[in-house]
Amino acid sequence: xxxxxxxxxxxxxxxxxxxxxxxxxxxxxxxxxxxxxxxxxxxxxxxxxxxxxxxxxxxxxxxxxxxxxxxxxxxxxxxxxxxxxxxxxxxxxxxxxxxxxxxxxxxxxxxxxxxxxxxxxxxxxxxxxxxxxxxxxxxxxxxxxxxxxxxxxxxxxxxxxxxxxxxxxxxxxxxxxxxxxxxxxxxxxxxxxxxxxxxxxxxxxxxxxxxxxxxxxxxxxxxxxxxxxxxxxxxxxxxxxxxxxxxxxxxxxxxxxxxx
Numbered sequence: 001x002x003x004x005x006x007x008x009x010x011x012x013x014x015x016x017x018x019x020x021x022x023x024x025x026x027x028x029x030x031x032x033x034x035x036x037x038x039x040x041x042x043x044x045x046x047x048x049x050x051x052x053x054x055x056x057x058x059x060x061x062x063x064x065x066x067x068x069x070x071x072x073x074x075x076x077x078x079x080x081x082x083x084x085x086x087x088x089x090x091x092x093x094x095x096x097x098x099x100x101x102x103x104x105x106x107x108x109x110x111x112x113x114x115x116x117x118x119x120x121x122x123x124x125x126x127x128x129x130x131x132x133x134x135x136x137x138x139x140x141x142x143x144x145x146x147x148x149x150x151x152x153x154x155x156x157x158x159x160x161x162x163x164x165x166x167x168x169x170x171x172x173x174x175x176x177x178x179x180x181x182x183x184x185x186x187x188x189x190x191x192x193x194x195x196x197x198x199x200x201x202x203x204x205x206x207x208x209x210x211x212x213x214x215x216x217x218x219x220x221x222x223x224x225x226x227x228x229x230x231x232x233x234x235x236x237x238x239x240x241x242x243x244x245x246x247x248x249x250x251x252x253x254x255x256x257x258x259x260x
Contacts, residue, residue, distance in 0.1 A: 029087035031151075033109045033143070035162045040071050044181055048254035055240065057248045058192050064202070064247065065235050066189035067255040074105040075177040076116050076142065078170065082152070086165045088126060095132040096152045096165055097123040103141050104177045107162075112146030115153060115162060122154050142170060188255050190232060192247045193219070200224035200242055204232060 049066050050056045058064050082098040103116035118141035125135035140154030143164055150170040153162040186206055193201035199221050206216035222230045228239045234256030240248045 027089060029089055031164045031166075032159075032161045033111075033113065033153075033164060035107045035109065035115060035155075035160060037107050038073075038105055040073070040182060043071050043073050044069055044185070045072055046070075050251055052251050052254065055248065055250050057246055059246050060192055060194050060244065062192060063189040064192050064249060065237065065251055065255055066187065068187040069181055069185035070178050071181045073177045073179070074114075075175050076103050076144075076172040077101075077175050078103060078142070078172050080171065082142075082167065082170055084168055085127075085132075093127040094165075095123075095125045095127070095135070096167070097125075097135065098142070098152060102175065102177055103172075106141075109143075109162075114144050115141060116144070117141040122152055124154060142167075142172070188233070190220075190235060190255070192242075194244050195224060195242050198224055200228075200230070200239065200247075202232070 047068055047070050049063075049068075056064075078098065078100050080100055083095065085093055085095050088094040098118050099120050101119045103118055105114055106117040107115040109115070117139075121137050122140040123135040124138055125132035138154040138156075140152065140162075143151045143153040143162065145151075149166065150172075151164040151166050153164045155162060186208055188204075188206050191203040191205065193203050195201070200223075202220040202222070204218045204220060220232060222228070224230075224239060224242060226239065226241055229236060229252070230239060231237065231253070235254060236252040238250045238252060240250065242248070
């Protein structure tokens with residue numbers, strides 16, 4: 001009985017040590033960092049068409065001048081496929097893959113790093129018998145640290161932090177991805193409606209999220225002779241010639257800067 005009593009605590013200690021050893025071997029080898037989404041409104045700006053001073057011809061029914069909001073998002077362009085093998089755990093390797101494309105800035109970490117989202121996400125496959133079968137697709141992309149080091153990042157479904165695996169140097173070029181804002185924004189335009197005798201007709205209209213707002217449309221008429229200067233809501237343009245199919249003009253000033 002004494003021998004049995006003495007061995008049990010020793011056996012428990014040995015089992016605990018073995019469990020700790022196994023858990024250490026199975027520890028993950030990738031990193032985790034906080035992810036804070038970018039505020040798209042910080043990158044919004046207003047674009048105007050056409051440029052000031054340029055002689056422009058527009059067909060009847062088309063916009064003569066317009067002002068519209070865009071999100072000018074920082075982005076990187078990756079020309080080549082990125083693929084490499086890394087350790088998921090000490091005892092398990094994984095293959096990570098990214099397809100080429102334009103990766104838009106979507107977030108920051110707390111140390112000055114930036115997250116650029118891959119249009120088609122990333123592929124992650126675990127090693128099995130020397131191969132990497134059945135890759136799974138995950139939301140992710142490229143993380144660039146403040147020092148310029150590159151990693152592939154991804155998200156598990158049960159966490160808000162980003163998981164990262166240091167990558168070999170990834171070649172990329174910086175650019176801007178200009179697109180409509182995700183939140184509804186106004187677009188304003190003046191449309192050429194034609195002429196009747198010495199009168200020139202325009203239609204002013206506003207859009208919200210690509211839909212016309214009838215309460216914010218207005219028919220406009222102006223006396224017209226070649227060289228006439230006309231305007232509305234800050235826009236000023238010189239009419240060079242106008243007919244029942246098209247109008248030629250030169251913008252002096254764009255629509256007022258209130259397209260947001």
